[in-house]
Amino acid sequence: MEIVVGVESDYQEIVAVWEASVRATHDFLAEEDIQFFKPLILNEYLAAVTLYCAKNEDGTILGFIGVAEHNVEMLFLAPESRGKGIGRVLLQFAINNLGATKVDVNEQNPSAVGFYEHMGFKVVGRSPLDGMGKPFPLLHMEL
Template sequence: MIPIRSSRPDDAPVLFDVWLAAVRSTHDFLSEEDIGFYADLVRDQYLPAAALLVAVDGDDRPVGFLGMTGCRIDTLFVDPSWHGRGVGRALIARACEGGPDLTVDVNEQNSAARAFYRRLGFREVGRSALDDSGRPFPLLHLALDGSGRGGPTGA
């Protein structure tokens, strides 16, 4: 069982490190300039203000996090050294406690994330040519089937 708790203000530096390591591991389509652009937003605006679910190790050190607005997953990042160990699945399962009709946007170029969400039962329901910052990184809009079939605990 992976412990999950609410974020605390003092988590922000470690969560930023998790974000940066995950982006460098999975977003090979981004240039260093692009990463710098997003890093400033994440570090200075998003993390200080967001209420997040945080997956932690046995020493209460964050290894992954998930942010939501309503039933929409805004962000999900897991430390690459924890990939494949159920952290993302556990965070999604916790998110489902608020209702099974989750949605998420995923970068079209991020094949690992697309495969992860597909394994959990998400399906494509739309596409945008630009990301939320208006940059040319297409997003796939995904939705989890709220019927309970193929959800995070049954995929």
């Protein structure tokens, strides 16, 4: 596995990883929510972050992380890549190389909350709505 810069030619595969990951971990989202966010991820969010991908020896994207202003804006893994240390490697990379110290996590995704807690993040605040004003509470976490 190698960590490489995510480039525009990776975006379609990244969005496919995002969608598979969300379907595997975000059971609180309805189909219309996934369809709402999908074009935003592709057309706006990926270009707004410093983006890195974990790729296997075949060049397949196993997961990706995006950071902006020391905040982990996105960290998603292909479902078959979960539990293999890839998320830990990506997060450590972002902390060590991109200065990541903060993350907002969906409160309704307890496995993600537990992952960040295990990695040393602590809850410092909570918002009842996500950044789009949707009723998906966020936990604000910091190292």
